[in-house]
Amino acid sequence: MNTFQFVLYNTKLSWRMQRNELPLKIFIGTFAVRIIFQSLFFIWIANIIGGQGMREFAMYGNILIPAAHILFIDVYNVLRDEIDENRIDLLTISKTSLLLILIGRSIVYFIKGFFIILFTYAVISSLLIPGLGHWLKLFAAIPLLLLFSLSAYSFGIFLAALNLNDKISQMLPNFSLVFLMLVGNFTVPVEKLPPIFQTLSEFVPLRHSVDAFRAFLTDNIPYWTNPDVYIELLILTIFSVVGYSIYLESVNKFRKHPA
Amino acid sequence: MEYVIKANKLSREFNNKGTVKKAVQDLTFTVQKGTIFGLLGPNGAGKSTTIKMMNTLLLPSSGELEVLGYNIYKDEKKIRTKIGFLYGGETGLYWQLSGRDNLRYFGSLFKIPTDVLEERIDYWLGRLGLTNAQHQLTMRYSKGMKQRLHIARTLIHEPELLFMDEPTLGLDPEGTKDLREIMLDLKARGKTIILTTHDMEEAEELCDEIAFIMDGRIITKGTIEELQEMYEEENRYEIELSEYPKLSMKKMENGIIIETPITVSNGNTIINISVPKTQVAERVFGEIVSQLVPFNIRQLVRKKMELRKIYLEIVSGQTKGNQTVS
Numbered sequence: 104m105n106t107f108q109f110v111l112y113n114t115k116l117s118w119r120m121q122r123n124e125l126p127l128k129i130f131i132g133t134f135a136v137r138i139i140f141q142s143l144f145f146i147w148i149a150n151i152i153g154g155q156g157m158r159e160f161a162m163y164g165n166i167l168i169p170a171a172h173i174l175f176i177d178v179y180n181v182l183r184d185e186i187d188e189n190r191i192d193l194l195t196i197s198k199t200s201l202l203l204i205l206i207g208r209s210i211v212y213f214i215k216g217f218f219i220i221l222f223t224y225a226v227i228s229s230l231l232i233p234g235l236g237h238w239l240k241l242f243a244a245i246p247l248l249l250l251f252s253l254s255a256y257s258f259g260i261f262l263a264a265l266n267l268n269d270k271i272s273q274m275l276p277n278f279s280l281v282f283l284m285l286v287g288n289f290t291v292p293v294e295k296l297p298p299i300f301q302t303l304s305e306f307v308p309l310r311h312s313v314d315a316f317r318a319f320l321t322d323n324i325p326y327w328t329n330p331d332v333y334i335e336l337l338i339l340t341i342f343s344v345v346g347y348s349i350y351l352e353s354v355n356k357f358r359k360h361p362a
Numbered sequence: 363m364e365y366v367i368k369a370n371k372l373s374r375e376f377n378n379k380g381t382v383k384k385a386v387q388d389l390t391f392t393v394q395k396g397t398i399f400g401l402l403g404p405n406g407a408g409k410s411t412t413i414k415m416m417n418t419l420l421l422p423s424s425g426e427l428e429v430l431g432y433n434i435y436k437d438e439k440k441i442r443t444k445i446g447f448l449y450g451g452e453t454g455l456y457w458q459l460s461g462r463d464n465l466r467y468f469g470s471l472f473k474i475p476t477d478v479l480e481e482r483i484d485y486w487l488g489r490l491g492l493t494n495a496q497h498q499l500t501m502r503y504s505k506g507m508k509q510r511l512h513i514a515r516t517l518i519h520e521p522e523l524l525f526m527d528e529p530t531l532g533l534d535p536e537g538t539k540d541l542r543e544i545m546l547d548l549k550a551r552g553k554t555i556i557l558t559t560h561d562m563e564e565a566e567e568l569c570d571e572i573a574f575i576m577d578g579r580i581i582t583k584g585t586i587e588e589l590q591e592m593y594e595e596e597n598r599y600e601i602e603l604s605e606y607p608k609l610s611m612k613k614m615e616n617g618i619i620i621e622t623p624i625t626v627s628n629g630n631t632i633i634n635i636s637v638p639k640t641q642v643a644e645r646v647f648g649e650i651v652s653q654l655v656p657f658n659i660r661q662l663v664r665k666k667m668e669l670r671k672i673y674l675e676i677v678s679g680q681t682k683g684n685q686t687v688s
Contacts, residue, residue: 109470116459116467123458123499189449191417192471195442 114207121211198351213252250339254308257346288313308342311335366523366554367393372425374411385411386578398555400569408578409558413525417447446521448529457501461492461511472519486514505532524555562670574676593672596636598665603631604658616643
């Protein structure tokens with residue numbers, strides 16, 4: 104089995120893993136219902152805070168929440184086993200092979216996350232935002248979505264790599280999601296938050312994804328001519344590289360050096 | 363004699379918030395190829411730390427360690443491809459995959475050619491009674507089934523040296539029996555097994571050599587027979603007679619203890635006699651046996667000290683020792 108076959112084989116298994124975690128139709132159905140109720144709730148909050156402008160603000164950011172959920176909570180659940188301190192088998196393969204497996208898995212998650220984003224956006228834009236009608240733009244946003252996927256994935260990896268005890272580990276992604284919803288620039292503009300939260304939000308990949316996504320969807324100019332989008336893409340790339348590096352290091356971290 | 367493990371003055375310390383704890387201290391031992399080596403001791407004795415140093419997951423603080431002829435400081439990658447580590451528990455398997463897919467995944471990590479891997483998977487699923495459940499998701503497996511899958515995962519790449527940390531935990535009696543047979547079979551095929559268990563009966567049945575660890579030190583080691591010889595303060599005999607002995611036998615003579623005869627279901631009588639290891643006591647025991655000859659001795663068996671008793675003696679001895687020191 105050469106490296107290519109090995110990665111392909113593991114990507115196939117990753118797809119099965121992901122499919123079995125939650126079957127696709129249940130997954131789509133659950134999140135479709137969730138996104139509609141979530142959107143109505145956020146619009147209600149946005150209306151209280153700031154009226155019509157806030158409503159659209161909430162709408163665009165909100166699209167990414169279910170995808171973020173998939174990407175870093177599910178990724179976390181799967182990778183928890185791979186951070187297990189007893190996994191000698193993972194230490195037998197090269198870091199390159201391990202990285203290739205991760206990229207294969209990222210693609211699996213991306214495909215799933217991408218369709219969810221597309222689906223929810225199509226539903227929302229057609230039902231709740233009359234006249235928006237440019238959801239086909241999403242196809243052009245594949246690089247942005249891929250980076251969003253990789254950075255969210257790296258956040259899941261980071262949580263798994265913390266390797267805290269089981270109960271704390273299981274609660275952490277859910278708490279993180281609440282935190283990310285607060286500082287992710289979804290519902291409340293980050294400028295309206297206390298300074299400490301504004302600073303923290305800079306270290307949250309989801310916030311940069313939301314900013315890039317919002318700039319891409321709302322601006323009339325093509326996104327590839329918008330320098331703000333490029334800055335956000337660069338930040339997302341850095342988050343992805345850091346997340347992956349943490350994972351690769353954490354696999355070997357249990358071979359502790361003498362005290 | 364070929365050794366798969368050579369440990370010399372092996373120590374491991376852990377630094378916890380400025381306090382240095384010595385988990386393992388000056389362990390020196392060897393493990394012979396093709397044997398089952400038992401590492402026994404109470405919880406927290408240092409067994410897991412020792413195993414993790416041998417399987418390259420932990421570096422020693424000091425000392426020398428060779429595994430399968432490789433130095434653990436330099437050749438850890440070579441060692442890892444030739445060893446298997448069965449640790450059981452809730453982690454280490456992908457619950458979202460079927461039993462078969464789990465084995466495919468772990469096999470692929472060891473780069474086993476696909477056709478060979480499929481054959482091995484069929485073999486181990488069959489051998490461990492998981493063939494019918496091979497396509498079920500692992501999350502639906504019972505605890506015993508998961509443990510069987512853990513065993514298959516550990517053996518899929520045919521390691522030369524196996525570390526088994528309480529392998530029968532969670533298995534039903536049939537599964538336990540199967541696993542013990544597998545371990546003996548592996549041994550017959552020249553594989554070496556390092557076993558930790560709290561089941562003394564299991565250790566007694568399987569292990570060729572045993573090391574008892576307490577507080578990070580090896581207290582004693584040897585074959586079962588050597589340990590029995592070392593810890594038995596007296597010889598215990600069981601004598602089966604066809605007739606009930608109508609004799610008045612003196613108890614406690616020269617330290618000999620004769621228990622009250624018991625009539626068993628086949629009508630025979632059994633007498634248990636403990637004899638101190640002295641020449642006088644052995645001579646007196648000979649006289650007692652000659653007195654019993656008229657009652658038709660059906661069987662005279664020297665009963666060996668059970669490993670469980672040796673273990674308890676070591677643990678209580680060590681505790682007493684510690685109390686004296688403190």
